[in-house]
Amino acid sequence: MSNARDYIREGAEIYRRSFAIIRSEADLSRFSGAAERVVVRMIHACGMTDLPRDVELSPDFAEAAEEALKRGAPILCDAKMVANGITRSRLPADNAVICTLDDPRVPAMAAELGNTRSAAAMELWRKHLEGSLLVVGNAPTALFHLLDMLDAGAPKPAAVIGIPVGFIGAAESKDALARDGRVPYLVVHGRRGGSAMAAAAVNALANPIE
């Protein structure tokens, strides 16, 4: 095996140096404690140190999400990529990570609901919603549908990570979540977002170790 190329091969050292670069370049002055760790890890997931300008979280978000995880709350994910990005060994209470998108009932439910599969899949979360950590990293329709479900009296999650990505409904759904205010929230305003950032936020909340 040739080892001719010169690059850092040690995982812990790669993390340490990455997080040091992020903290030296990014303006994190609006964040502290667990919220700061969340933002740093989201930057790490996307490679963009200007992310903080688009981040908004309610003052109660970090504590509500951390407490939910510690008491074993399930983590409800709109996409398999989000679920797969959550590092199970970081979870404080062997929390269930649930994604219902592939449930065989979903296509028929989507047709009946007149909405996307991502939104229909949320209907299968109802029995897990109360006190959960809810994570939307992909579909704006899922975030909009959550708000519709809350309007209709659905149980409230402990906290919502709303970071769908894209061009149609993403910015609007995140604005709607932040303006709604019924549930502690974390959003990345605008078009940016995605599964990796969403999973990174969960990983930061689950465990203070960087």
Add this chain to the structure above:
Amino acid sequence: MSNARDYIREGAEIYRRSFAIIRSEADLSRFSGAAERVVVRMIHACGMTDLPRDVELSPDFAEAAEEALKRGAPILCDAKMVANGITRSRLPADNAVICTLDDPRVPAMAAELGNTRSAAAMELWRKHLEGSLLVVGNAPTALFHLLDMLDAGAPKPAAVIGIPVGFIGAAESKDALARDGRVPYLVVHGRRGGSAMAAAAVNALANPIE
């Protein structure tokens, strides 16, 4: 069920409008055919229409990758998030999607190799490498290690998607792949990248349907 909120609920319409916005805003003049579809879908995955300025692909990349997929080449992924982002129903030949990161042999191999688990996991790809579509969406060390393996005589993939994200080695590993030139390649220069973009590139290559 309240349907009070006004948002687009039809998946196909969301795709159509998203791709129209991307094509109206992004400078795609350097790309055509399958390469253009790849860049559009990568933009769709990250929400950033300035992405094309960082995209570089070899002139033979799109055709080599499409042909590999059509003849049933395996898709080798450095991360489970990449593997999970590939839409199986789009694949032209029920192609195998392989991620060896969780193989129980990997931690010991990483210790012996003195490299990350992502790099060590690539050693388990050797028998699949020849003619494969290789996708690195997460770990710069995996991309560097691929080049070391090729130096040492490993079989050549048909094409490589090299889009690791981050602050340590990401930009350098993508530069190294592009400068190497032994294998048709697609990279996103700089720090940006990630599993979602990498999977989006595969999904665009697998099927011309948008």
